Amino acid sequence: MSIAQSLSRIGPARLFVHFAVLLIVIIWLVPTLGIFVTALRDKDQITVSGWWTAFVGSSQTTAVRLAGADKQQQDGAGYVIAGSVFGDGGSLGKVQAFGVKIQDPAAFKAGAPADLGDGETLLINDDGSYKYSKNASFADARPRRIYVSVASPPQFTLQNFKTVVTGEGIGQSFINSLTVTIPATIIPILIAAFAAYALAWMEFPGRALMIALVVGLIVVPLQMSLIPLLRLYNEIGTFFGVPSKTYPGIWLAHTAFGMPLAIYLLRNYIAGLPREIIESARVDGASDFDIFVKIILPLSFPALASFAIFQFLWVWNDLLIAMVFLGTNKDQLVLTGSLNALLGSRGGNWEILTASAFVTILVPLMVFFGLQRYLVRGLLAGSVKGG
The missing domain is CATH 1.10.3720.10 (MetI-like)
Incomplete structure (x- = not known):
C-alpha cells in the first residue's frame, strides 16, 4: 500500500488532528531542548551563539593587542615581532580571520599574510601564532591593536x-x-x-x-x-x-x-x-x-x-x-x-x-x-x- 493510499484511508479530519498534535509536541519540545542544551554549555559560548549551534562550536571576535617594541627582533633589513594572540594561556580555539579595524574585523583570512601598508605585514596562523613584520624599527610605534575571529570547539559542563x-x-x-x-x-x-x-x-x-x-x-x-x-x-x-x-x-x-x-x-x-x-x-x-x-x-x-x-x-x-x-x-x-x-x-x-x-x-x-x-x-x- 502506498503512502498516498494510507493517508486517504486515515481521512482528512483525523490527519489534521495528528498534524496538530505533532505541531504542538514540537512547539513544546523545542524550548525544553533549548533550555537543557544551554544549561550544559560553557557560559562564554552562551553569550556569543545560540543553543542550536552548541554541537558545531561557536565563533567569537575579540580585540587583541600585539607585543610591543621590546619584543622586536631584527630580520635582515627589517624587524619582526612574533608571539601568540592567545598570550601565555595556550590555544583557546582556531583563528579563522583577523582585521585591524572594528568595522571589518574579519578582513583577512588566517594563514595568509596581510599587507597593512607603510611596509607592515601581519601573518596570523590558525593556531594563534603571528609574525608582525616591518621594514623599519617598532621603537616609536605603539603596540598595534587587532581583532581576531576565533572558532571554539563545543564545550559542555555540569558545573552549572x-x-x-x-x-x-x-x-x-x-x-x-x-x-x-x-x-x-x-x-x-x-x-x-x-x-x-x-x-x-x-x-x-x-x-x-x-x-x-x-x-x-x-x-x-x-x-x-x-x-x-x-x-x-x-x-x-x-x-x-x-x-x-x-x-x-x-x-x-x-x-x-x-x-x-x-x-x-x-x-x-x-x-x-x-x-x-x-x-x-x-x-x-x-x-x-x-x-x-x-x-x-x-x-x-x-x-x-x-x-x-x-x-x-x-x-x-x-x-x-x-x-x-x-x-x-x-x-x-x-x-x-x-x-x-x-x-x-x-x-x-x-x-x-x-x-x-x-x-x-x-x-x-x-x-x-x-x-x-x-x-x-x-x-x-x-x-x-x-x-
Missing part, C-alpha cells in the same frame, strides 16, 4: 547544575516544593473521590444543587478568594494558638482551590461506570464504603491520574499561594520563589538561569510522562459520560 543545586539555595527549595506538592496533590484526591462517589451514586436531598455549586466554583478566580481565605486561616490559627505560615496551611489552601475541579472530573467519570456492577455489589450486601474502596477506586484510576497530573503541575508551578501562605523566608521558599529571586540577582548569567529552569521542570516532566497514558482516557471518559 552543581552551582545551582549547591550554591544558590535551590536544593532546599526543591525539598520545600516536594513537601508542599505531594500532600497538596494527595489530600484533594482523597476528599474529592469520596465526594464524587456520593454525588454520582448516593441519593440524598440537595444533590443536584451541590453538583451545580461545584460547577460554579470551578470558574471562581483564586485571587478573589485568596485574601478572605487567608484572613479566615489566620483567625482560626490565632484562636487555637497555631502559628501561621506553616505547611498544613498551604496544604489546605491548595486543597480548597483544587477541590471543585477534582470533584467535577471524578464525579463525571464515576457516574459513567456500569450501573450493573454497583447494583450487583449492593445485592451481595456490600456497603457504600466497600463499593467505593473495592470497585470504584480501581476502576477510576485513569481519572485519578488525570487530576493528579493537573494538581501536581499547578501546585509545583505555583508562586502566589506559596508566598501568601508559606512566606518568603529562605528556609521556607519554594522552588518557583527561589528561581524568581535568582532572576533578580543573576539576570545576566544565562547558564545559571537555564540550569535552574531545567531543575524546576524536571519533576513535572517525570510525573507527566509517568501518568500521561491515563490522561486522555480519564479526560475523555469524564467528558462524555455522566449520570
Whole structure:
C-alpha cells in the first residue's frame, strides 16, 4: 500500500488532528531542548551563539593587542615581532580571520599574510601564532591593536547544575516544593473521590444543587478568594494558638482551590461506570464504603491520574499561594520563589538561569510522562459520560 493510499484511508479530519498534535509536541519540545542544551554549555559560548549551534562550536571576535617594541627582533633589513594572540594561556580555539579595524574585523583570512601598508605585514596562523613584520624599527610605534575571529570547539559542563543545586539555595527549595506538592496533590484526591462517589451514586436531598455549586466554583478566580481565605486561616490559627505560615496551611489552601475541579472530573467519570456492577455489589450486601474502596477506586484510576497530573503541575508551578501562605523566608521558599529571586540577582548569567529552569521542570516532566497514558482516557471518559 502506498503512502498516498494510507493517508486517504486515515481521512482528512483525523490527519489534521495528528498534524496538530505533532505541531504542538514540537512547539513544546523545542524550548525544553533549548533550555537543557544551554544549561550544559560553557557560559562564554552562551553569550556569543545560540543553543542550536552548541554541537558545531561557536565563533567569537575579540580585540587583541600585539607585543610591543621590546619584543622586536631584527630580520635582515627589517624587524619582526612574533608571539601568540592567545598570550601565555595556550590555544583557546582556531583563528579563522583577523582585521585591524572594528568595522571589518574579519578582513583577512588566517594563514595568509596581510599587507597593512607603510611596509607592515601581519601573518596570523590558525593556531594563534603571528609574525608582525616591518621594514623599519617598532621603537616609536605603539603596540598595534587587532581583532581576531576565533572558532571554539563545543564545550559542555555540569558545573552549572552543581552551582545551582549547591550554591544558590535551590536544593532546599526543591525539598520545600516536594513537601508542599505531594500532600497538596494527595489530600484533594482523597476528599474529592469520596465526594464524587456520593454525588454520582448516593441519593440524598440537595444533590443536584451541590453538583451545580461545584460547577460554579470551578470558574471562581483564586485571587478573589485568596485574601478572605487567608484572613479566615489566620483567625482560626490565632484562636487555637497555631502559628501561621506553616505547611498544613498551604496544604489546605491548595486543597480548597483544587477541590471543585477534582470533584467535577471524578464525579463525571464515576457516574459513567456500569450501573450493573454497583447494583450487583449492593445485592451481595456490600456497603457504600466497600463499593467505593473495592470497585470504584480501581476502576477510576485513569481519572485519578488525570487530576493528579493537573494538581501536581499547578501546585509545583505555583508562586502566589506559596508566598501568601508559606512566606518568603529562605528556609521556607519554594522552588518557583527561589528561581524568581535568582532572576533578580543573576539576570545576566544565562547558564545559571537555564540550569535552574531545567531543575524546576524536571519533576513535572517525570510525573507527566509517568501518568500521561491515563490522561486522555480519564479526560475523555469524564467528558462524555455522566449520570
